[in-house]
Amino acid sequence: MKRNIIAVTTEYLSPQELSRQLKCMAVLDIIMNSREDAWLRRVQKYSSEREAYSFSNGSGDEMDIFFEKNGVFIRGFDHENDLNQFGADEWDDGFFAGTYAGVPENFLEIYKDGEQKEYMTFYMWYDYASACWKQNITEGDDGGKDFLLGCICKNAEEWAEWAKYYYETDIDLEAADKVYSGGKLTAEDIRRLNPERDAEMALAEIQAVSL
DSSP: OOEEEEEOOTTSOOHHHHHHHHHHHHHHHHHHSOGGGGGGOSEEESOSSSOEEEEEOSSSOEEEEEEETTEEEEEEEOTTSTTOGGGSSSOOHHHHHHHTTTOOHHHHTTOOSGGGGGSOSEEEEEETTTTEEEEEEETTBOTTHHHHHTTSOOSHHHHHHHHHHHHTSOOOHHHHHHHHTTOOOOHHHHHHHOTTSOHHHHHHHHHHHTO
8 A cells, every 4th residue: 555644734623723622522522421421422531631532433433632742643443444454354564554654652652552553544643843734644545534533523513513413402502602612611501501411510520621
């Protein structure tokens, strides 16, 4: 497979905007799903100690997004994509060697379990030194990148459109927009989005992940 390293176009998000959108989605997922139903959340923050998010659509597709001192990385896994080595007719170690070529070592060291790095169909990273996204591409296949990155909602309207379908209920757009605009959420905002959610518990959990 032919690969070459490229700078991803400026159409992709800046690290700051990516962080904001992921945080908003994580907050909204907390509102829509209690801690007991956290497995239904698409975006979750790994912990309050570091800026890192996981994405899962519940169908076997996932992303990790880590914000480190020297840059940002996104590991994406589209389980139906042809680059999924677990579904390939013949395992190709060269795919991983080529895709991870040139990636800063501290990004890869996060995965202590080597197998976790193999759940990957695309990988891209933002280098603060050169101020651009980078990626080793496979000719003719984006590894599900456009599909998975397209799941990150840019604004309240996009999120509300998805949530109305997913939760099969009308969404209070004004309350959702308050999340995306950085407004201070109240218990009433929580109830407007999800009347069945314990508002105080939701606010406490939001505070923890917002640090």
